[in-house]
Amino acid sequence: AFPQSVRLVEVGARDGLQNEPEPVSTETKLELIDRLGAAGLRHIEAASFVSPKWVPQMADHREVITGLKRRDGVVYSALTPNLKGLEAALQCGVDEVAVFGAASESFSQKNINCSVSESLERFAPVLDRAKAANVRVRGYVSCVLGCPYEGEIAPAKVAEVAKALYEMGCYEVSLGDTIGTGTPLKAKRMLEAVARDIPMANLGAHFHDTYGQALANLYAVLEEGIAVIDSSVAGLGGCPYAKGASGNVASEDVIYLLNGLGIDSGIDLSDLAATGTWITQTIGRPNRSKVGVAIAAQ
Ligand code: HMG
Ligand code: MG
Numbered sequence: 001a002f003p004q005s006v007r008l009v010e011v012g013a014r015d016g017l018q019n020e021p022e023p024v025s026t027e028t029k030l031e032l033i034d035r036l037g038a039a040g041l042r043h044i045e046a047a048s049f050v051s052p053k054w055v056p057q058m059a060d061h062r063e064v065i066t067g068l069k070r071r072d073g074v075v076y077s078a079l080t081p082n083l084k085g086l087e088a089a090l091q092c093g094v095d096e097v098a099v100f101g102a103a104s105e106s107f108s109q110k111n112i113n114c115s116v117s118e119s120l121e122r123f124a125p126v127l128d129r130a131k132a133a134n135v136r137v138r139g140y141v142s143c144v145l146g147c148p149y150e151g152e153i154a155p156a157k158v159a160e161v162a163k164a165l166y167e168m169g170c171y172e173v174s175l176g177d178t179i180g181t182g183t184p185l186k187a188k189r190m191l192e193a194v195a196r197d198i199p200m201a202n203l204g205a206h207f208h209d210t211y212g213q214a215l216a217n218l219y220a221v222l223e224e225g226i227a228v229i230d231s232s233v234a235g236l237g238g239c240p241y242a243k244g245a246s247g248n249v250a251s252e253d254v255i256y257l258l259n260g261l262g263i264d265s266g267i268d269l270s271d272l273a274a275t276g277t278w279i280t281q282t283i284g285r286p287n288r289s290k291v292g293v294a295i296a297a298q
Pocket of ligand 1: 015018048049050051052054055079081082084085086100111112113140141142143175176177178206208
């Protein structure tokens, strides 16, 4: 059955901007995050404490987190692949962090320079340290519906990595269709495998729209009871380690779908659409939200 309400995790400032060819200023990022909060987003992934050599667009992570104009009730989170990243994020006063693993060995090597099992070994002390600091940790699994290097990924492999993250203490595991190759039945089967070990309430869907399937896939997993969706305003983004991957499903499109289904999200669609128009104009990008484009044309 469909959930009554859905929590959106807005990843535009991180997943969306990490792949931009031209640098986006810290000031623009901070204004984007502020506008997203004003539109009603309650969970905003704001930065990535990763190596600036690997992802130059996220090199200003400290300035972003310490420069936030914080709103009550909004969780500002950041990616932290290792203890070095976590310590820096904690120093900046981040609310929540996320570790990110993969269901594909090759993707794990390209993205974080280690095997899947090594990544889990690296995450364990990050979870321990975050717990001691009273900071919640989200876990990502990439390549849940396909890998740019390995092709098909077995649902059992996704379930295994997701379970490891959950048992390690991640309060929520976000399932990433990194390259957007999934289709609805495949998404359902993958989710069924993962949900044998993890309660549905602790799972999220993080779908990219490369092949135009993200909304269809979301509809399929909403029907299974998924109540957390990651999305990116204006469909910004891609992944630097997944060639050809386009952005996350657009937040505006997700809200329009949810509104039509009578599922509450607490987000103001017109404010969000205006934010999508503003950020795409500011960074000189096409708006990849169909809903955003339609609203802007009215
Ligand atoms: P490594 O080279 O194996 O690490 O990288 P290392 O420990 O040997 O360190 C190498 C250098 O990086 C050193 O600097 C470290 O200090 C530095 P040097 O001595 O050479 O000057 N370093 C760091 N600097 C800042 N912050 C840190 C940090 N750690 C080390 N935390 C590492 C390993 C994980 C660091 C690297 O591979 C990396 O940064 N990868 C990031 C990749 C990334 O950000 N990918 C995009 C996000 S994941 C994604 O988009 C998928 C998702 O959206 C879900 C989906 O769609 O599927 C989440
Ligand atoms: Mg992603």
